[in-house]
Amino acid sequence: METQTIATQEISEAAKQAVEPKELTGSAAVLEAMIAEGVTTIFGYPGGAIMPIYDALFDYADKLEHILVRHEQGGIHAAQGFARTSGKVGVAFATSGPGATNLVTGLADAQIDSTPVVCITGQVFAHLLGTDAFQETDVINITAPITKWNYQVTDATEIPEVLAKAFYIAKSGRPGPVLIDITKNAQVQKFQFKGYTPCNHIRSYRPKPIVRPQYIQAAAELINSAKKPFILFGQGVILGGAEKEFQAFVEKSGIPAAWTVLGAGAIPTDHPLNVGMLGMHGNYGPNVLTNSCDVLIAIGMRFDDRVTGRLDKYAKQAKVVHLDIDPAEIDKNVKATVPVWGDCKETLPLLTALVEQRTFPEWHQQFKDHTKEEIDLVIQNELNPTTDEMTMGEVIKYLNELTHGDAVVVTDVGQHQMVACRYSRFNKTRSNVTSGGLGTMGFALPAAIGAKFGAPDREVVAIIGDGGFQMTLQELGTIMQEQTNVKIVILNNNFLGMVRQWQELFNQRRYSFVDMQSPNFVKLAEAYGIEGFSVKDRKDLVGALKQMIEHKGPYLLEVMVTKENNVFPMVPQGCSVAEIRLK
Amino acid sequence: MSHEEEKKEFNITVYTENQIGLLNRIAIIFTRRKINIDSLNTSPSEVGSVHRFNIVITETEDVVRKLCRQIEKQVEVLKAYYHTNDDVIWQELALYKLSTDVIAEKVSVERLLRENGARTVAIRKDYTVFETTGHREETDNLLTVLQPYGLIEFVRSARVAIIKDSEGFNSKLREFERLEPGEEVIENEFLNDADKVFTM
Numbered sequence: 001m002e003t004q005t006i007a008t009q010e011i012s013e014a015a016k017q018a019v020e021p022k023e024l025t026g027s028a029a030v031l032e033a034m035i036a037e038g039v040t041t042i043f044g045y046p047g048g049a050i051m052p053i054y055d056a057l058f059d060y061a062d063k064l065e066h067i068l069v070r071h072e073q074g075g076i077h078a079a080q081g082f083a084r085t086s087g088k089v090g091v092a093f094a095t096s097g098p099g100a101t102n103l104v105t106g107l108a109d110a111q112i113d114s115t116p117v118v119c120i121t122g123q124v125f126a127h128l129l130g131t132d133a134f135q136e137t138d139v140i141n142i143t144a145p146i147t148k149w150n151y152q153v154t155d156a157t158e159i160p161e162v163l164a165k166a167f168y169i170a171k172s173g174r175p176g177p178v179l180i181d182i183t184k185n186a187q188v189q190k191f192q193f194k195g196y197t198p199c200n201h202i203r204s205y206r207p208k209p210i211v212r213p214q215y216i217q218a219a220a221e222l223i224n225s226a227k228k229p230f231i232l233f234g235q236g237v238i239l240g241g242a243e244k245e246f247q248a249f250v251e252k253s254g255i256p257a258a259w260t261v262l263g264a265g266a267i268p269t270d271h272p273l274n275v276g277m278l279g280m281h282g283n284y285g286p287n288v289l290t291n292s293c294d295v296l297i298a299i300g301m302r303f304d305d306r307v308t309g310r311l312d313k314y315a316k317q318a319k320v321v322h323l324d325i326d327p328a329e330i331d332k333n334v335k336a337t338v339p340v341w342g343d344c345k346e347t348l349p350l351l352t353a354l355v356e357q358r359t360f361p362e363w364h365q366q367f368k369d370h371t372k373e374e375i376d377l378v379i380q381n382e383l384n385p386t387t388d389e390m391t392m393g394e395v396i397k398y399l400n401e402l403t404h405g406d407a408v409v410v411t412d413v414g415q416h417q418m419v420a421c422r423y424s425r426f427n428k429t430r431s432n433v434t435s436g437g438l439g440t441m442g443f444a445l446p447a448a449i450g451a452k453f454g455a456p457d458r459e460v461v462a463i464i465g466d467g468g469f470q471m472t473l474q475e476l477g478t479i480m481q482e483q484t485n486v487k488i489v490i491l492n493n494n495f496l497g498m499v500r501q502w503q504e505l506f507n508q509r510r511y512s513f514v515d516m517q518s519p520n521f522v523k524l525a526e527a528y529g530i531e532g533f534s535v536k537d538r539k540d541l542v543g544a545l546k547q548m549i550e551h552k553g554p555y556l557l558e559v560m561v562t563k564e565n566n567v568f569p570m571v572p573q574g575c576s577v578a579e580i581r582l583k
Numbered sequence: 584m585s586h587e588e589e590k591k592e593f594n595i596t597v598y599t600e601n602q603i604g605l606l607n608r609i610a611i612i613f614t615r616r617k618i619n620i621d622s623l624n625t626s627p628s629e630v631g632s633v634h635r636f637n638i639v640i641t642e643t644e645d646v647v648r649k650l651c652r653q654i655e656k657q658v659e660v661l662k663a664y665y666h667t668n669d670d671v672i673w674q675e676l677a678l679y680k681l682s683t684d685v686i687a688e689k690v691s692v693e694r695l696l697r698e699n700g701a702r703t704v705a706i707r708k709d710y711t712v713f714e715t716t717g718h719r720e721e722t723d724n725l726l727t728v729l730q731p732y733g734l735i736e737f738v739r740s741a742r743v744a745i746i747k748d749s750e751g752f753n754s755k756l757r758e759f760e761r762l763e764p765g766e767e768v769i770e771n772e773f774l775n776d777a778d779k780v781f782t783m
Contacts, residue, residue: 140604145611149658150604169658204600204661328652 026156027056033163047095050122052187070474074446076106081450097135112437116175148176156189164199173207209341220354230293235262236300242345258286265426285370313576389562412444412468415497442471525556532556624741673744677722680736
């Protein structure tokens with residue numbers, strides 16, 4: 001919260017300076033806007049249509065740090081990682097055409113995971129629009145479905161107002177990505193810059209629904225009448241900065257609480273009322289007991305299909321209280337008995353005041369019984385395997401011990417992601433950075449770079465599979481150049497593991513194109529001047545992890561894990577959460 | 584469940600800012616669910632600078648409600664409403680072009696106009712254009728009647744609809760307008776003015 005106060009102060013300082021108009025180019029106005037918004041770090045890649053902005057950036061190098069990535073997708077993922085750990089808006093620059101289209105995956109990822117990002121793309125001269133000019137692409141229409149807002153600037157005088165709107169829209173309400181496309185003529189055009197006024201109102205935009213007390217009252221009554229209430233919490237708690245308010249609610253109500261992948265860390269993993277992870281590879285109890293609870297309290301989560309499994313068999317017995325800032329989420333997948341529209345930072349304290357202080361010993365015991373079963377059948381084997389080959393889970397277990405649960409864990413997509421989310425300890429909020437909704441392989445390496453810039457004082461560990469790593473490994477170049485202190489752990493099973501698992505379980509072991517050969521990752525790191533090591537034997541594992549953590553600077557550790565291990569529990573597609581399989 | 588619910592025609596009314604690209608942003612909310620837009624009309628509203636879309640689709644109410652909420656998420660959308668045909672007063676306009684010779688010979692023009700509430704909007708030596716306004720079955724009806732006479736051209740407009748109970752939103756809209764009058768959209772001044780701009 002302190003950082004936000006500082007940012008506001010900076011904005012007002014800039015606003016005060018705004019009295020004397022001065023002649024600026026559109027490019028300089030873009031950068032003035034960045035400074036006024038408190039931006040410190042930009043991830044980007046230059047090119048023809050954004051050259052005027054890069055030329056202006058040359059003079060702003062002391063105020064704005066620019067990180068040259070190796071691919072625009074890396075740039076936007078880094079901006080996402082930055083936003084996720086810092087809570088501020090991430091910024092990415094790219095040129096027109098291919099530069100802009102390379103942002104598409106990251107924009108889609110940020111849109112579905114509600115990550116505040118502002119992207120600036122260069123565009124061809126306005127008079128060339130629609131003429132199939134060199135590196136022209138209709139980025140506004142391409143990105144319309146995957147941005148919260150986008151806008152094409154063709155005149156420099158629009159820039160201050162449009163940038164102010166961009167930042168306001170990206171970070172307010174349910175956050176999301178915004179793309180501003182600026183034609184080259186607008187970048188070079190000089191105009192009288194009258195200063196920068198931050199935006200705090202757009203008449204057609206209602207970022208926060210008005211809190212309606214009668215619904216809070218109804219929700220509290222329902223919760224107070226419940227015998228087996230169950231809380232599901234998602235990233236909304238973190239995005240709303242409502243971790244304390246949430247913890248107070250959980251502790252007073254005494255209700256067991258389970259998290260979605262993106263909600264991890266909103267309360268510490270070890271909190272006694274935290275009963276574990278929801279979803280396809282979540283914990284046994286939270287999944288099974290979803291279909292036993294009598295009141296389901298969903299907070300800042302959107303009932304994704306990976307959480308609900310088969311919808312027509314999902315919590316049919318339960319009354320549902322749904323707290324969300326986005327009215328479109330209410331009743332979208334699961335019908336709410338009581339909808340509580342609003343920012344959970346505002347609604348949770350109101351609800352906490354009305355709920356009775358209770359404990360549910362028998363109900364909690366049911367979760368504990370399920371946990372015990374899961375430990376016996378799954379967790380024990382995963383964390384303390386008796387086989388010679390190493391498991392992904394034991395790597396995470398030792399990592400927890402070394403980082404004490406204080407690290408930012410950045411993951412890619414697949415088996416390693418599920419294992420890391422299941423077994424990582426998160427003491428702090430904003431610790432789990434992963435591609436949840438879009439499931440973007442190649443996310444982790446660039447996102448880890450951004451995560452480190454967003455939280456420079458924290459240990460950042462990227463856990464990546466051998467497949468995903470090879471999708472964006474060019475960002476090792478960025479790490480080399482910036483000496484970004486990220487620790488990279490490649491969990492290598494020489495397979496596209498999650499697809500292989502599905503093929504084993506559902507396609508009669510027909511392993512269709514999942515057998516993946518990898519380069520020598522340690523030598524690859526070495527080529528980038530990054531130290532590395534490959535662990536093939538269990539006896540070396542703890543020492544290698546320790547060496548990685550203690551190493552000053554970036555480090556790559558490859559761990560050869562067992563090839564054909566499956567992530568369990570698992571709710572097979574098309575099954576209800578109660579049909580979760582332990583093997 | 585929604586799939587058991589009956590699909591019917593819904594009139595979606597969206598009040599928006601006049602912003603380039605918004606038509607696409609609204610259209611893709613339907614197309615991403617593979618829903619066909621039966622009719623779409625954009626026009627000014629009773630409030631200056633606020634535009635309105637009239638969109639007709641055939642869907643279940645459950646889906647339409649979700650669509651409206653997703654439309655309202657668009658930054659430049661003020662409000663989206665949906666109504667059944669019973670809740671709105673609606674009209675479509677149709678034009679019919681026929682050979683003047685054929686009409687003079689075969690059609691009892693007077694009776695035809697009277698029976699279908701149509702009128703003649705143009706009479707030329709070679710062709711005549713009729714117009715009628717009404718519900719779909721009315722414009723369709725005249726189409727059927729004229730088809731045997733070698734219809735040269737037929738066109739029907741998008742639906743325009745007025746909400747029967749519209750007082751509520753009108754006052755809200757005016758409130759929006761009073762708090763912050765909207766600005767007219769900046770058109771791209773360079774597109775037709777290539778000579779004046781800096782070139783490569």
